[in-house]
Amino acid sequence: MKTTHAILIGSALLAGAALTVPAARCAWAADAAEGGDMHMHHHMMSGTMRSTVDYTLPPVKLIREDGKTVSLIDELNDGRPVILTFIYTTCTTICPMVSQTFEKLQSELGSDRDKVHIVSISIDPEQDTPARLRSYAARFDAGPEWQHYTGTVAASIETQRAFNVYRGDKMNHTPVAFVRAAPGKPWLRIDGFATPAELLSAYHDAVASN
Template sequence: MQPAPAGKMAHDTAMHMHHHHDMTTGTVRSSVQYTLPAVTLVRDDGKAVSLPDELNDGRPVILTFIYTSCTTICPMVSQTFEELQARLGADRDKVHLVSISIDPEEDTTARLKAYAARFDAGPEWQHYTGTVEASIAAQRAFNVYRGDKMNHTAVVFFRAAPGKPWLRLDGLATPAELLSAYHDVVASN
């Protein structure tokens, strides 16, 4: 049997990566302990809040970093969060979905609210902005700071409870992968 030409294999791999139901999307899972920086962020309702207090409220956390003017990764990740909200079912009220802006100079609370509305964010899904320093501190704490918003990558973080390790999922995950990761994290608690 002849091996497939490299071009065909690359094409087949690329084709698979576009199928949302395909579990071979190339995500990488790792378990990491992160120390939350003592920074204040501004929630999309305009309230200034402590990042550690927001993430340590007892609920499992599913967190990502976005910016509202992004036209590539962020809308895809946010759409996946929107689908995840629906799939969580009864667990939806017990989970805290968090999207932190990496472009706080542009992402006012009004812009974040409009962005959240585009993805039907429920009350359990908050979007955060703040000072550039606070945003960078949060990005650095989760090892996603790339110096320029254009260099950001798709990554989602899961944690069952305060003090527990975070499950880091690098790459564009499907809603099914996010749901599976959430169940794995909660089950391990």
């Protein structure tokens, strides 16, 4: 099944730094169902589009910012709720905004902060070495629950394809976040510039329904 969602960005979200994002990167179409089983489409919230999808994690190895080679499946299925996105460190438009949102979310999780696995996966692994990811993570005060991953080009592309975010060229990537309550549960996909409050609400909803 293949369904295309046209995403409209609210004017409030286009204020400030968002105005620097080229129009081609703002007017995106997310085919959230491809690579997964779409359960439902529902409301737009603050210029974002939500969908609930079952994705099959690929059996790939990634490299964490600490230099350790790990299994993507093992990392995401360690029992913790997961909040995930895709970035690259030289991005000057979308990625800093998404990472700033995750930084704010990290502080707003409160006592739940240590219970959540926040994940940022590089879509530019040739440039994003573990050392560069450590530096990038430090820019956004990433705590131990927020980990950054790189790997081979093949592993990165396979992971992007699994979550249907692969756009061929890193310059064509779009803002998207994924929330999952526990292993075996579907993912809530949020296309667009989700606010910290929206991600926090999505996290609480996911955990409450688990």
